[in-house]
Amino acid sequence: MTRVFVPRDSAALSVGADEVAIAIAAEAKKRGLKIDLVRTGSRGLLWLEPLIEVETPKGRIAYGPVQPEDVTSLFDANFLSGARHALSHGHPDDIPYLKRQERVTFARIGVIDPVSIADFTAHGGYEGLRKALEMKPLEIVTAITESGLRGRGGAGFPAGIKWKTVHDAEADQKYICCNADEGDSGTFADRMLMEGDPLTLVEGMTIAAIATGATQGYIYVRSEYPHAIATLKRAIANAVEANYLGNDIRGSGKSFWLTVRTGAGAYICGEETAMLESLEGKRGMVRPKPPIPALQGLFGKPTVINNVLTFGAAPQVLARGAQYYKDFGMGRSRGTQAFQLAGNIRHGGLVEKAFGITLRELIYDFGGGTQSGRPVRAVQVGGPLGSYLPEAQFDLPMDYETFAANAAMVGHGGIVVFDDTVDMAKQARFAMEFCAIESCGKCTPCRIGAIRGIEVIDRIIAGIERDKNLLLLDDLCQTMVDGSLCAMGGLTPMPVQSAVKHFPGDFDRPAKLEAAE
Amino acid sequence: MLTRPEPPPEAERARAICAAHGDRPDALIEILHELQHELGFVPEAALPAIAHALNLSRAEVHGVVSFYHDFRRSPPGRHIVQICRAESCQSMHSDALCNHATASLKTGFGETSADGEVTLQAVYCLGNCALSPAMMVDGRLYGRVDPKRFDQIMTNTRKGAQE
Numbered sequence: 283m284t285r286v287f288v289p290r291d292s293a294a295l296s297v298g299a300d301e302v303a304i305a306i307a308a309e310a311k312k313r314g315l316k317i318d319l320v321r322t323g324s325r326g327l328l329w330l331e332p333l334i335e336v337e338t339p340k341g342r343i344a345y346g347p348v349q350p351e352d353v354t355s356l357f358d359a360n361f362l363s364g365a366r367h368a369l370s371h372g373h374p375d376d377i378p379y380l381k382r383q384e385r386v387t388f389a390r391i392g393v394i395d396p397v398s399i400a401d402f403t404a405h406g407g408y409e410g411l412r413k414a415l416e417m418k419p420l421e422i423v424t425a426i427t428e429s430g431l432r433g434r435g436g437a438g439f440p441a442g443i444k445w446k447t448v449h450d451a452e453a454d455q456k457y458i459c460c461n462a463d464e465g466d467s468g469t470f471a472d473r474m475l476m477e478g479d480p481l482t483l484v485e486g487m488t489i490a491a492i493a494t495g496a497t498q499g500y501i502y503v504r505s506e507y508p509h510a511i512a513t514l515k516r517a518i519a520n521a522v523e524a525n526y527l528g529n530d531i532r533g534s535g536k537s538f539w540l541t542v543r544t545g546a547g548a549y550i551c552g553e554e555t556a557m558l559e560s561l562e563g564k565r566g567m568v569r570p571k572p573p574i575p576a577l578q579g580l581f582g583k584p585t586v587i588n589n590v591l592t593f594g595a596a597p598q599v600l601a602r603g604a605q606y607y608k609d610f611g612m613g614r615s616r617g618t619q620a621f622q623l624a625g626n627i628r629h630g631g632l633v634e635k636a637f638g639i640t641l642r643e644l645i646y647d648f649g650g651g652t653q654s655g656r657p658v659r660a661v662q663v664g665g666p667l668g669s670y671l672p673e674a675q676f677d678l679p680m681d682y683e684t685f686a687a688n689a690a691m692v693g694h695g696g697i698v699v700f701d702d703t704v705d706m707a708k709q710a711r712f713a714m715e716f717c718a719i720e721s722c723g724k725c726t727p728c729r730i731g732a733i734r735g736i737e738v739i740d741r742i743i744a745g746i747e748r749d750k751n752l753l754l755l756d757d758l759c760q761t762m763v764d765g766s767l768c769a770m771g772g773l774t775p776m777p778v779q780s781a782v783k784h785f786p787g788d789f790d791r792p793a794k795l796e797a798a799e
Numbered sequence: 800m801l802t803r804p805e806p807p808p809e810a811e812r813a814r815a816i817c818a819a820h821g822d823r824p825d826a827l828i829e830i831l832h833e834l835q836h837e838l839g840f841v842p843e844a845a846l847p848a849i850a851h852a853l854n855l856s857r858a859e860v861h862g863v864v865s866f867y868h869d870f871r872r873s874p875p876g877r878h879i880v881q882i883c884r885a886e887s888c889q890s891m892h893s894d895a896l897c898n899h900a901t902a903s904l905k906t907g908f909g910e911t912s913a914d915g916e917v918t919l920q921a922v923y924c925l926g927n928c929a930l931s932p933a934m935m936v937d938g939r940l941y942g943r944v945d946p947k948r949f950d951q952i953m954t955n956t957r958k959g960a961q962e
């Protein structure tokens with residue numbers, strides 16, 4: 283029976299993948315053809331979604347973007363045997379966008395049925411866990427440390443050090459918490475992994491549990507991701523059934539249970555201590571550090587908190603060895619990063635590449651420039667707390683230290699492209715507005731400072747005492763940096779000040795009539 | 800003899816949901832989600848029952864309900880339209896989409912139209928940033944939404960609801 287693969291990734295669904303799946307099933311039935319329709323994750327070539335694939339004796343053949351009205355002509359052209367069609371892209375692995383990538387964490391995405399243990403293990407899944415179960419906990423921690431893996435949630439803290447702290451802590455209970463709050467605009471890689479290959483995350487968390495002696499884990503997923511939540515729950519149930527989770531995992535004597543928790547629409551709950559509060563059923567108020575969560579985390583117990591992609595990298599580190607992973611990258615940024623091309627971009631999607639690739643390569647070679655066809659003017663890298671970069675900085679390699687040295691951050695790898703219609707004063711204003719909306723409210727410089735920031739930028743836009751107000755804005759930003767407990771207030775100045783620095787003209791335009799009144 | 804007033808039905812539901820979660824206080828957010836899923840919002844009348852079941856103060860429960868953007872305190876319209884207003888969608892002119900939405904739905908953000916048809920909400924990122932502008936209608940995600948597609952989606956949503 284011919285296997286036809288149709289993604290059920292949220293992005294694919296958002297442009298009609300379900301309708302396409304229904305149309306294919308109906309057309310096959312009408313023609314009396316037997317097909318096996320498999321729903322997969324997305325390959326990450328999101329501008330081609332819905333991108334469907336057919337299994338042929340010569341490998342898979344991809345077609346996209348397919349709309350329900352294309353389905354009849356696909357059958358007419360005999361796409362079930364991989365025949366040519368206007369929407370055909372040949373073998374998916376040969377599509378340059380994919381071929382030029384280094385898929386390590388995302389190797390299985392779009393290939394397998396996301397919740398099938400059989401598919402997962404047939405494609406190398408649980409190989410890392412199998413190795414981990416043969417190792418001493420400290421050896422696992424050492425492998426993670428030696429791989430150079432750093433936290434993918436934004437701050438880039440070495441994962442091995444965190445795991446070691448929890449490993450060394452004495453406690454009757456330890457926890458593994460996955461931060462799947464993914465609130466940054468321009469990011470969707472966590473979502474894609476959870477929807478397209480959730481067992482990789484489950485495997486990574488299980489390895490962390492065995493390395494540190496934790497027996498209970500939580501995945502904190504934002505409520506905006508209902509499909510990720512549903513897919514994770516099914517994957518976890520299947521893993522329990524196959525004894526990859528639960529008591530006495532695969533006869534090892536080790537136990538690990540995993541629970542999915544839903545956020546409730548608060549960006550600040552991506553900050554790790556606010557996430558812990560939320561997991562405890564409370565308001566997402568940031569906790570002061572110390573104590574660090576690795577020593578006193580969830581319910582006051584030692585807790586490993588990592589991003590989805592940090593845990594997602596662990597299985598390959600174990601399966602192929604620390605050196606394999608470490609060989610990717612540059613400087614102290616080792617391994618691969620899931621870059622997410624977003625915003626005004628022609629070929630938006632997921633690009634997993636070793637650190638060191640430049641912004642220019644990502645935006646133009648992969649992304650194909652803007653969707654609008656107009657020149658790129660600015661890109662925001664690293665989410666709403668990340669800097670806006672001008673063309674002059676597009677040759678910077680993606681590397682934590684290089685970006686930090688240029689007053690920017692790699693963050694979670696989101697890259698939002700803007701064309702030349704963007705008004706950077708408006709973007710700076712939005713950064714302050716977002717901080718005001720999402721502040722947990724604990725610190726005055728963040729809670730009140732952001733509101734003052736909006737007012738000051740409004741005066742600058744209106745042309746009222748510009749020089750004085752620009753100085754005031756600088757002072758205000760400094761106060762936010764100095765007086766904020768967490769990076770929400772502490773980094774909001776990044777997008778604001780980078781906009782002022784790199785695009786001064788946008789803060790010096792003739793005042794709009796209504797604004798000047 | 801005084802007869803105690805009947806507890807409001809919301810309180811009954813709240814108690815049952817709490818019990819299903821073993822009355823664990825750390826499950827409060829899950830409990831509120833379930834209650835809102837059933838009733839469309841989190842009614843004031845349910846809060847004392849939740850506080851009692853989880854052994855929390857009313858102020859604590861109230862604090863949680865008001866902290867999170869997801870929880871609604873009053874019944875929403877028949878359809879819930881959420882448009883992303885974050886950076887990625889801004890770069891694809893979500894401003895124009897938002898203006899179109901408020902004009903055509905005859906309601907502002909955070910409000911429900913006078914006929915009770917739609918509640919319009921701003922959201923900050925739906926994780927569909929390669930296909931901006933994005934929006935969600937009654938939990939369904941849409942990408943590459945321009946004003947024309949917006950109208951189509953709304954027409955289909957209303958039609959689907961009638962069927």
Ligand SMILES: Cc1cc2nc3c(=O)[nH]c(=O)nc-3n(C[C@H](O)[C@H](O)[C@H](O)COP(=O)(O)O)c2cc1C
Nearest residue numbers: 433434435461463464465552553554588589592769
């Ligand atoms: C305002 C704010 C929002 C954050 N949002 C996220 C998020 O959505 N996902 C995430 O993994 N980390 C987020 N972080 C970073 C976390 O605090 C923490 O560093 C991270 O989860 C640790 O995991 P990692 O070391 O694997 O990156 C956020 C931080 C701040 C200050």
Ligand code: SF4
Nearest residue numbers: 722724725728768771
């Ligand atoms: S900086 Fe803002 S978000 Fe962070 S703890 Fe202070 S008030 Fe809360």
